[in-house]
Amino acid sequence: MSNNINNTERFHSIVETVIERHRHRPGALLPVLHDIQEALGFIPSATVGQIAGGLNLSRAEVHGVISFYHDFRYAPGPQVRICMGEACQSMGSAALLSQATEILGDGVEPVYCLGNCACAPNIDISHAYHGRMSQEKLASLLAREVAA
Numbered sequence: 001m002s003n004n005i006n007n008t009e010r011f012h013s014i015v016e017t018v019i020e021r022h023r024h025r026p027g028a029l030l031p032v033l034h035d036i037q038e039a040l041g042f043i044p045s046a047t048v049g050q051i052a053g054g055l056n057l058s059r060a061e062v063h064g065v066i067s068f069y070h071d072f073r074y075a076p077g078p079q080v081r082i083c084m085g086e087a088c089q090s091m092g093s094a095a096l097l098s099q100a101t102e103i104l105g106d107g108v109e110p111v112y113c114l115g116n117c118a119c120a121p122n123i124d125i126s127h128a129y130h131g132r133m134s135q136e137k138l139a140s141l142l143a144r145e146v147a148a
């Protein structure tokens, strides 16, 4: 519990510093989000209001930009995208999606064609693409990511 409070305070302090650094630039939101992501590895959802207030934007505007760009994420840890396109679904990607969600919780999202259908099923772990994925290989890759 006190660790969560310390983390929250630390997040807000870092976000405040980043906002101060960019506040007066036109189009400050993207550099602010990049700097927060670089400092923390993710953008804590609890800081969206702080970012919005600091840059005189609405929460919806900040959330919209975070959601639009795949580089930004709300959760720490690896970002996993599982292809649910037709070719990958026919090769069992739904089971991979369930497996990854069960292991990681946040940070897993379905996508619809990673452009490598011939090697279905495909996944993307933090921008590294893996084809012909199996549940055994996925378990091994995720174990390595979680331990890193």
Ligand code: FES
Pocket (backbone or CB within 6 Å): 083, 084, 085, 086, 087, 088, 089, 112, 113, 114, 115, 116, 117, 118, 120, 121, 122
């Ligand atoms: S359908 Fe999965 S890569 Fe195209």
